[in-house]
Amino acid sequence: MRSFLLAPLFISLALPAMAADNTSEDGPVYGPRLEGFDYPWELHRFELNSQQQSLEMMYMDVAPQGDPNGETVVLMHGKNFCAATWESTIRALTQQGYRVIAPDQIGFCKSSKPQHYQYSFQQLANNTHALLDHLEIDNATIMGHSMGGMLATRYALMYPEATHQLVLVDPIGLEDWKAKGVPWQSVDDWYESGKQASAEKMREYQQETYYAGEWEPEYDRWVEMQAGMYRGEGRDINAWSQALTYDMVLTQPVVYEFEDLEVPTLLVVGDQDNTAVGKGLASEEVQKTLGHxxxxxxxxxxxxxxxxxxxxxDLGHSPQVQAPERFHDALLEWLGQNR
Structure with missing residues (x-):
C-alpha cells in the first residue's frame, strides 16, 4: 500500500433544458425525476428492461477536450448526490483527455424511480455494465463516491476484466454498521422519515459531514438539487426510492470483500468525514464507535x-466539492502513474 497525506437498447437523445416547475417560498420545486434542474452537459437516455419493466437510465457522456488519451472514466454518484455533482471532476478529467461517463443510477435523480424494484449493488452494477457494453466501452476506470464507492467496489468485484482501475472517494461501507450495533429499520419507517426531508435539515447535515463544519454559498446548489424534489409531486416517490436504497446499503455490506479486489485502487478519504448510515438509530455508546x-x-x-x-x-465527506483543486491534483497524479 502506498499512502499519501495532502494538505438492453441504447438511444442517444439530448434532452431540452427545462425551467423549474415552479418556485415555492422555500425554494425551487423540481419534478419527480429532477425535471427543471439543469445538468452541465447534454443528457442521454439508455432504455433497458430490468425486473420485467422498461426503465430509463440517464447519463452524461462527455468527450475529452483537446487530445484524447484513449481512456474512459465512469463516475458513480452517492446516495444524496447525482451525476451533476461530479461537474468539477468531469471538467478536470476531460481537460486531461479522458472521456467521462456519468450516469444517474436507477432510482436516483433523472433516471426512472420504479415503485417496485429489488435494489442491490449487483443489480445497479449490472445496469451500468449494460450501459457501457452498448457504448462499446469494454474497459474503464471505475470511480465512486459515498454510496457510489460501495457500488464501484461491487462493480470491480463482478467485472474485474472490464475494470482498468478503481477509485474510491470517501466510500461508505468501510464498516458494517448493522454488525456494529445499528438496529434494522423497516423500509416503511425509512419512507416516513424520508418524507420529512427539507433543505434546512440537508444543509445542517451536509455542513457537519460533507464539509467539516465549513460552508460556502456554492454548496447550496447541491442542497437545492435534492430538496427541490421533495417540495412538489415527487416527494413520495423520491422518499420511497431512498427508503429502498437505505435498506440496500445497510444489508449488503462490501467491507468483507476488499481483499478480493484484483485491480489497482486509489482510496481517497477526508479525515473529518463522520458518515455512518443509521447512526441516529443506534444507542449513544454505539454511535461513538461509528464513522471514524x-x-x-x-x-x-x-x-x-x-x-x-x-x-x-482537514476535509470531510466530499473532498471533490470542498477542495476540488487539491483533490483533482491527487487524482490526476495517480491516474497518470497508472496509465
Whole structure:
C-alpha cells in the first residue's frame, strides 16, 4: 500500500433544458425525476428492461477536450448526490483527455424511480455494465463516491476484466454498521422519515459531514438539487426510492470483500468525514464507535491488495466539492502513474 497525506437498447437523445416547475417560498420545486434542474452537459437516455419493466437510465457522456488519451472514466454518484455533482471532476478529467461517463443510477435523480424494484449493488452494477457494453466501452476506470464507492467496489468485484482501475472517494461501507450495533429499520419507517426531508435539515447535515463544519454559498446548489424534489409531486416517490436504497446499503455490506479486489485502487478519504448510515438509530455508546474515517481509511487500504491511500486531514465527506483543486491534483497524479 502506498499512502499519501495532502494538505438492453441504447438511444442517444439530448434532452431540452427545462425551467423549474415552479418556485415555492422555500425554494425551487423540481419534478419527480429532477425535471427543471439543469445538468452541465447534454443528457442521454439508455432504455433497458430490468425486473420485467422498461426503465430509463440517464447519463452524461462527455468527450475529452483537446487530445484524447484513449481512456474512459465512469463516475458513480452517492446516495444524496447525482451525476451533476461530479461537474468539477468531469471538467478536470476531460481537460486531461479522458472521456467521462456519468450516469444517474436507477432510482436516483433523472433516471426512472420504479415503485417496485429489488435494489442491490449487483443489480445497479449490472445496469451500468449494460450501459457501457452498448457504448462499446469494454474497459474503464471505475470511480465512486459515498454510496457510489460501495457500488464501484461491487462493480470491480463482478467485472474485474472490464475494470482498468478503481477509485474510491470517501466510500461508505468501510464498516458494517448493522454488525456494529445499528438496529434494522423497516423500509416503511425509512419512507416516513424520508418524507420529512427539507433543505434546512440537508444543509445542517451536509455542513457537519460533507464539509467539516465549513460552508460556502456554492454548496447550496447541491442542497437545492435534492430538496427541490421533495417540495412538489415527487416527494413520495423520491422518499420511497431512498427508503429502498437505505435498506440496500445497510444489508449488503462490501467491507468483507476488499481483499478480493484484483485491480489497482486509489482510496481517497477526508479525515473529518463522520458518515455512518443509521447512526441516529443506534444507542449513544454505539454511535461513538461509528464513522471514524481517519481510522477506517488506513485500515481498509491495508486490506486492498494493490492500494494507494490519500487522505486530507482537514476535509470531510466530499473532498471533490470542498477542495476540488487539491483533490483533482491527487487524482490526476495517480491516474497518470497508472496509465
Amino acid at each position: 474515517y481517519d481510522e477506517l481509511g488506513p485500515e481498509i487500504a491495508e486490506r486492498i491488495p494493490e492500494a494507494t491511500y490519500v487522505h486530507f486531514e
